[in-house]
Amino acid sequence: MTARWIRAVLAGAAALTLGLAGCGDDGAATEGGGRVTVFAAASLTEPFTRLGRDFEAAHPGTTVTFNFAGSSGLATQITQGAPADVFAAASPATMRTVTDAGDAAGTPAILVRNQLVIAVPRGNPAEVAGLADLARPGVKVALCAEQVPCGAAASRALDAAGVRLTPATLEQDVKGALAKVRLGEVDAALVYRTDVRATAGELAAVEFPESTRAVNDYPIVVLKHAGNPDGARAFVDYVRSDAGRAVLTAAGFQPPQDR
Template sequence: MRAALAAVVALTVAGVSGCGDDTAAPAPGGGTDRVTGTVTVFAAASLTESFTRLGERFEAAHPGTTVTVNFAGSSALANQINQGAPADVFAAAAPKNMATVTDAGNGDGSPTTFARNRLVIAVPKGNPQRIAALADLARPGVKVAVCAEQVPCGAAARKALDAAQVDLTPVTLEQDVRGALAKLRLGEVDAALVYRTDARAAAGDVDGVEFPESAGAVNDYPIVVLADAPNPAGARAFVALVLSAQGRTVLTDAGFQAP
């Protein structure tokens, strides 16, 4: 009797223990990841307004989380990630800069293009120099700010200028689109080649002049969860928000084109 009772007790304990394990360890991919803590996003400077808004929405949807975004030129961000900077998500302004990260094995899965952007000529409100085309930027005395060619806005500018056969000597080469726009807003230049989204965000100070060559220099924006993300659940949830209908609305409101 004593041996039988011991066997029953042993089986009961084993059964309880097994049930506890099933509850505590859901199957991978079962959608039970809980989003907590800080989500660190490295994002192209041209995403400042959009990702700031999306970060606020993410925090509202996940109480107790914090979204920290490092905005800079995509090439600089890619180098920081490859040098070991801790981040959960990378959103670049061009596939080339994303490839710098994924080719080094630092992306978790394949990047997804979530938006597109094109250039405009940003000028002071009222367009005092009467700039109407890329060729006007090469007029004597017109000072222009352009992004450096290693960053996406600079590569797009070079492609558009070549298509228009305009030989332009800018007075400054900036490391991101925000730097080029800042030169204009400070009155240091007469015009700047920036993204449509940046000109729209600064509409109180600048006008955006469209030009046809920009259609051949559209930049795709890819996003990816990073392989060594400190907060992988948060990273996946943030990327899901960017790719959602809500994310699409925020981006198109800012002037981005759908992919």
């Protein structure tokens, strides 16, 4: 039983389910109906949740379902046949896993950019002022695993600063690294600026100059085996619209370089 065969079966089942969900009692498709399943990087959780609600309000009868996790894990799920309509990744490298497998419908577009900061508790008790402080004896640090976009970005930033450290924990997505700071299990974590902003003051962000070497582009694409391709395209258009970009910018994301 091949992965492609499994994908075909899952996609067919998803299409059947979504088709039934978008039909009225007479079997006719309702305008704007159906479910749109979006696989998105964990760092997009807050703004995409808001955008999903806004999209549903603008498209009555449509339901947006999200799967938020580390981009590398999501890419693997997609290539192994998990039914999804849209993929929004936290790096071009993880998006290439999907495009190289032939699972994207068209060319991904860069949605936004994001930059790393050092997340610390309010008051910054470990007195972390930059990357070098993360290597001090006794300072516990959480990083994302290197195969995850935030981990790859952290590795680039640390290399640029010439800092070598042994993290207390390696997490599978940026929310996991952030949670370690919130729980008091570490003194600091390298995460995205947007994730610290989403804590509404619970945590503080320490900026560092090497973060300019670790800016991640976030590509988004409609998937080839989407069960609801029309809904998927409409969702991608919506998050790329001025209204969508306003929500993302308010969350701390940066516009693409071409904007």
